[in-house]
Amino acid sequence: MSMKYFKLGLPIFILLLPAYLHAQDMDELLEEATGNTTEYTYATFKSTRIVSGHSIERMQEGQLDFRISHRFGEINSGAYEFWGLDQANIHLSLEYGITDWLMVGVGRGTYEKTFDGSLKFSVLRQSKGERNMPVSLSYLSTMALNTLRWENPGELPFWDRASYVHQLLIARKFNERLSLELNPTFVHRNLVSTELDPNDLWAIGAGGRFKLTKRISVNVEYYYVVPPIHDYRSNKTFNPLSIGFDLETGGHVFQLHVTNSLAMIEKGFIGETTGNWLNGGIHIGFNISRVFTLK
Amino acid sequence: MKNKIIFISILLGLTQLITAQNLISKNGHIWFYSYTPVEDIEAHNRQAVSILDPKAGTLQFTMLIKSFEFQKKLMQEHFNENYMESDTYPKASFNGNIENISGINFANDGDYPAQVSGDLTIHGVTRKVNTAGTLSVTSGVVTAQAKFIILPEDYNIVIPDLVKDRIAKEIEVNVDVTYNAN
Numbered sequence: 261m262s263m264k265y266f267k268l269g270l271p272i273f274i275l276l277l278p279a280y281l282h283a284q285d286m287d288e289l290l291e292e293a294t295g296n297t298t299e300y301t302y303a304t305f306k307s308t309r310i311v312s313g314h315s316i317e318r319m320q321e322g323q324l325d326f327r328i329s330h331r332f333g334e335i336n337s338g339a340y341e342f343w344g345l346d347q348a349n350i351h352l353s354l355e356y357g358i359t360d361w362l363m364v365g366v367g368r369g370t371y372e373k374t375f376d377g378s379l380k381f382s383v384l385r386q387s388k389g390e391r392n393m394p395v396s397l398s399y400l401s402t403m404a405l406n407t408l409r410w411e412n413p414g415e416l417p418f419w420d421r422a423s424y425v426h427q428l429l430i431a432r433k434f435n436e437r438l439s440l441e442l443n444p445t446f447v448h449r450n451l452v453s454t455e456l457d458p459n460d461l462w463a464i465g466a467g468g469r470f471k472l473t474k475r476i477s478v479n480v481e482y483y484y485v486v487p488p489i490h491d492y493r494s495n496k497t498f499n500p501l502s503i504g505f506d507l508e509t510g511g512h513v514f515q516l517h518v519t520n521s522l523a524m525i526e527k528g529f530i531g532e533t534t535g536n537w538l539n540g541g542i543h544i545g546f547n548i549s550r551v552f553t554l555k
Numbered sequence: 556m557k558n559k560i561i562f563i564s565i566l567l568g569l570t571q572l573i574t575a576q577n578l579i580s581k582n583g584h585i586w587f588y589s590y591t592p593v594e595d596i597e598a599h600n601r602q603a604v605s606i607l608d609p610k611a612g613t614l615q616f617t618m619l620i621k622s623f624e625f626q627k628k629l630m631q632e633h634f635n636e637n638y639m640e641s642d643t644y645p646k647a648s649f650n651g652n653i654e655n656i657s658g659i660n661f662a663n664d665g666d667y668p669a670q671v672s673g674d675l676t677i678h679g680v681t682r683k684v685n686t687a688g689t690l691s692v693t694s695g696v697v698t699a700q701a702k703f704i705i706l707p708e709d710y711n712i713v714i715p716d717l718v719k720d721r722i723a724k725e726i727e728v729n730v731d732v733t734y735n736a737n
Contacts, residue, residue, distance in 0.1 A: 293581040
């Protein structure tokens with residue numbers, strides 16, 4: 261390149277500089293207007309349940325979730341039971357967001373005619389921007405009351421029918437499609453079948469969802485129950501494994517799944533799952549969630 | 556000779572900078588309505604950015620889709636996740652001109668009708684749009700208002716059959732911006 265062109269280059273550059281500055285402006289301005297904010301991850305899961313167990317999601321402030329959940333009988337029960345469809349097990353619940361970080365719920369299930377209550381609050385939220393947080397963390401506490409008639413002789417103190425579950429929910433939305441969750445869990449049952457059955461159980465749950473389309477995702481959930489050191493459990497139980505689909509239609513979420521657990525409360529499906537996937541001890545089930553905005 | 560050329564060009568460049576007294580807003584208010592017999596929906600974005608060049612008449616807007624706020628938070632979530640896909644298409648923008656800029660006297664207070672045309676980009680789709688707005692000058696402060704209709708299907712925003720009667724075919728978009736001189 262000759263010197264002459266170079267000499268002309270600088271003046272031309274200076275002349276064009278203002279125009280260049282203009283072009284930069286819009287993105288910089290937008291950054292200035294919105295840059296100092298923290299962007300929180302939303303919709304890690306479509307619903308407050310992955311299948312039977314809780315996901316990281318809560319109801320936001322003023323939103324009420326009415327849930328109808330259903331598990332049919334075991335598929336291997338044969339033609340006489342219409343492969344389980346003759347049996348109906350339901351769980352109804354109402355869950356409400358008191359604030360954006362605190363949700364409370366009440367429910368009633370067929371399984372052991374249980375009344376249950378729950379408290380779920382958010383400790384950390386996955387975010388980027390001003391505040392960077394790789395995972396969301398919530399704490400869930402549930403209580404369940406078995407209200408089956410006491411058929412044995414003698415009086416049973418009321419609180420003996422209660423059981424408690426404490427759970428940490430740790431979740432990360434890796435991208436638009438994939439979210440994973442880990443749930444360290446502690447279950448305490450005030451009353452168990454025999455003296456040798458453990459009152460306390462430890463478990464770790466793992467779950468995830470993968471979005472197939474914008475509105476359909478496939479969900480998987482598994483809980484590993486840590487065997488007690490001296491394992492004298494009187495009932496043969498299995499670790500719960502559930503696979504299903506979420507269909508979201510705006511306001512409604514339909515969850516259709518197969519699972520080896522009958523109960524839809526933590527105490528039941530973590531500690532008392534008796535179905536065995538390997539011999540067809542699985543249940544077809546669904547959850548329907550309808551969200552109402554109350555304020 | 557060489558120094559002279561550089562000096563003159565710096566001078567010219569500076570004048571260009573100074574005379575380019577752009578009007579800027581960082582808190583433009585853009586909101587939209589969807590009216591149906593079943594449900595009325597509205598959402599507001601108060602962080603839209605706009606630059607208006609009062610000489611040339613060029614007009615630009617840009618905003619983050621995630622800055623739109625709905626009363627129902629679940630709706631806001633669905634808006635971002637299912638309809639606008641704001642992770643993939645984070646911004647909406649407008650690049651255009653005020654056709655009748657020469658008829659607007661920014662030194663005189665008053666309301667001036669403005670004929671605006673340009674490219675509107677939403678959900679990754681760019682379309683030519685025309686609309687009429689108003690530019691108001693009140694003791695030196697310039698504000699702009701406009702209202703226009705957009706069709707979600709024009710911007711490849713798919714509305715499933717199940718919610719078709721809840722989301723209007725025509726979305727009314729409103730603009731209200733107060734500019735600062737810069």
